[in-house]
Amino acid sequence: MVNHDKEERFLMKYVKLFCLLLIAALSTGMQAQTGGSQPAQPQAASPAQPQAAKPAPSIASSVDREVTILEREFVSVAEAMPEDKFNFTPEGMNIQGSDYKKVRTFAEQVKHVATANYGLWAAVTGEKPPYDVSDDEKGPDSVKTRAEIIKFLKDSFAAGHRAAQSLTPENSSETVTTFFGPTPKIFATTFAVAHAFDHYGQMVEYLRMNGIVPPPSRPQPKK
Amino acid sequence: MKHVRIFLLMVALTFAVGAFAQGGAPAKSASPAPQAQTAPEQASIASVVDSQISQYEKNVVGVAEAMPDDKYNFTPNTLNIPGAAYSNVRTFAELIKHTATANYRFWTTLTGEKMPANIKGPNGPDELKTKAEIVKFLKDSFEVGHRAAKTITAQNALEELPFFRGTQPRLYIATATVIHAADEYGQMVEYLRMNGIVPPASRGRM
Numbered sequence: 001m002v003n004h005d006k007e008e009r010f011l012m013k014y015v016k017l018f019c020l021l022l023i024a025a026l027s028t029g030m031q032a033q034t035g036g037s038q039p040a041q042p043q044a045a046s047p048a049q050p051q052a053a054k055p056a057p058s059i060a061s062s063v064d065r066e067v068t069i070l071e072r073e074f075v076s077v078a079e080a081m082p083e084d085k086f087n088f089t090p091e092g093m094n095i096q097g098s099d100y101k102k103v104r105t106f107a108e109q110v111k112h113v114a115t116a117n118y119g120l121w122a123a124v125t126g127e128k129p130p131y132d133v134s135d136d137e138k139g140p141d142s143v144k145t146r147a148e149i150i151k152f153l154k155d156s157f158a159a160g161h162r163a164a165q166s167l168t169p170e171n172s173s174e175t176v177t178t179f180f181g182p183t184p185k186i187f188a189t190t191f192a193v194a195h196a197f198d199h200y201g202q203m204v205e206y207l208r209m210n211g212i213v214p215p216p217s218r219p220q221p222k223k
Numbered sequence: 224m225k226h227v228r229i230f231l232l233m234v235a236l237t238f239a240v241g242a243f244a245q246g247g248a249p250a251k252s253a254s255p256a257p258q259a260q261t262a263p264e265q266a267s268i269a270s271v272v273d274s275q276i277s278q279y280e281k282n283v284v285g286v287a288e289a290m291p292d293d294k295y296n297f298t299p300n301t302l303n304i305p306g307a308a309y310s311n312v313r314t315f316a317e318l319i320k321h322t323a324t325a326n327y328r329f330w331t332t333l334t335g336e337k338m339p340a341n342i343k344g345p346n347g348p349d350e351l352k353t354k355a356e357i358v359k360f361l362k363d364s365f366e367v368g369h370r371a372a373k374t375i376t377a378q379n380a381l382e383e384l385p386f387f388r389g390t391q392p393r394l395y396i397a398t399a400t401v402i403h404a405a406d407e408y409g410q411m412v413e414y415l416r417m418n419g420i421v422p423p424a425s426r427g428r429m
Contacts, residue, residue, distance in 0.1 A: 057381045057392040059268075065395060066402060090416070095302060099419045172268060187271045190398050194275060194405040198282075201409020208299070211306040 059172055059186070064164035066193045071157040074196055076215040077203050078110050078153055083146045085210055093209065106206045110149050111139035113196045117156035119179040120192040121163035126176075130155070136179045163189050268380055272397045273372035279404045280365040285423040286411045287319050287361055292354040294418050302417065313346070315414045319357050320347035322407040326364035329400040330371035332384050333393055371397055 055061075081088070086107045091100040104112060115136050118129040131152060132140040143152045163185075172186035183191075204214045290297075295316040300309040313321060324347040331338055341348040351357050375393055383390035391399070412422045 057383065057395070059381070059394070062381065062392045062395045063398075066398060070402070090413075093304065095304065095417055097419045098417050099421055100416050103416070184271060186268055187274065190271070191275060191278075193398075194279065194402050197402045197405040198409045201406045201411075202413055203409075205299070205410055205413035208308045208312070209304055211308045213308050 059169060060165050060167045063167055063186070063189050064161055066190065067157065067160040067164050070193050070196050070200075071154075071160070073216050074113070074200050075150070075154060075157070077200060077207060078150055080207055080212055080215055081106050081146075081203075081210070086146045086149070088206060088210060090206065090209060106203060107146070107149055108138065109199050109203050109206070110153055111143060112137060113199045114149070114153040114156040115139035116179070116195055117153075117192050118159055120183070120188040120195075121156070121159040123176045123178040123183070124163035124185045124188050125159065125166055127159065127162070129159070160189075160192065163192075268394065269372055269375035272375060272394070272401075273369060275398065275401045276365065276368040276372055279401050279408060280362075280368070282424055283319075283322060283404055283408050283411070284358070284362060284365070286408065286415055287354075287358050289415060289420055289423055290315055290354070290411075290418070295354050295357065297414060297418060299414065299417055313410075315411065316352075316354075316357055317346045318407050318411050318414070319361050320351060321345055322404050323347055323357075323361040323364035325403050326361075326368055326400055329386070329396050329403075330364075330367045332386060332396055333371035333374050334367060336367065336370075368397075368400065371400075 087105045089100065089103055089105045090098065091103060093100075115131075115133045115138075118131065118133045119136050122129045122133075131143065140152070143149055167186060167189060172184070174185050175182045176185055176188060177183070178188055204217070207214050296314045298309065298312055298314045299307065300312060302309075324342055324345055327338055327342060339348070341350065343349070347360060351360050375397060380394045381392045383392055384396060386396055412425070415422050
């Protein structure tokens with residue numbers, strides 16, 4: 001198949017990003033997991049590997065890694081769409097035989113995801129979002145321009161990191177109230193990632209319709 | 224997100240029932256002292272992962288079944304959209320087969336099952352051509368996912384397993400596979416709409 005290399009790279013993209021972020025993410029996650037209740041003494045506990053010791057993964061680090069990967073992919077796609085195309089919708093293309101009635105514009109896709117991110121992640125941390133996210137379909141009316149929308153998106157990911165890093169074995173099963181009703185913290189945190197990647201897949205198509213290859217799918221220099 | 228709301232309510236109930244079935248107290252009453260993971264909490268994580276697999280199984284199988292047999296080799300490249308960048312993208316069939324292949328590849332890491340011998344590359348077995356064959360391949364891959372979710376226990380959720388050229392925690396591998404499927408699902412949705420088909424999960428909305 002012509003595009004096998006590309007497909008293999010696509011499969012690998014999560015893993016490559018993960019590898020780059022592994023040490024930092026795990027370190028941060030472990031601190032969040034153990035901090036406050038037990039002084040961190042990883043070096044003393046691993047005398048056989050004083051320098052290259054790989055911190056043990058935690059629930060926090062494992063979930064935060066997913067948020068980090070999503071953030072990188074999703075923000076890159078949002079930023080790849082030029083300002084004058086930000087309100088693009090396939091409905092405007094009038095593709096013969098298609099059914100794109102009332103689908104979201106590109107901007108609405110991004111706002112919807114950022115709103116859902118806040119709705120799920122802020123519920124986990126218990127924080128009050130600095131935006132009006134009461135309408136999970138549309139998002140805040142006050143956020144309009146490309147710059148405002150991308151800032152809104154990035155801010156939502158910051159909430160995601162806080163949510164992921166707050167997870168512990170003790171609290172992951174706690175139920176919090178989200179847009180959707182009572183939801184376990186671990187589910188709210190990880191489902192937000194899956195939900196966003198669903199929309200990411202749609203936004204990728206919006207980009208391609210406009211002649212833009214999504215950044216994660218562009219040719220990468222071989223090592 | 225209506226379907227998601229209903230789904231989450233069901234998950235919350237399932238989750239709570241699962242935790243109590245394990246004899247676990249509500250998490251809020253758990254000791255704040257650092258302790259090893261307890262069985263009820265880890266069992267709950269497994270049920271959460273399984274719920275997410277079920278959600279995207281429903282979504283992906285839904286769109287796979289919604290695309291007519293004679294459109295299975297559709298690619299947006301054939302639409303010749305002026306200015307579009309669709310050269311060498313996957314066909315609808317390849318999206319499905321690729322998703323199923325990734326499901327097999329990642330989730331069999333957890334179950335210890337062998338990959339099907341006919342999977343040679345990232346788009347799955349070349350001999351699977353018809354809609355019926357491809358949908359069966361997809362459904363079978365999600366069955367592996369359910370078995371994989373059930374392997375997650377208090378003792379092994381953070382156990383690192385081989386994953387491509389490195390290792391990843393069992394919990395991460397299980398959920399990253401769902402995320403991958405969600406990404407591909409988003410693309411399948413667009414392929415359906417290009418063919419005048421509203422995705423099943425979006426019907427009756429707006």
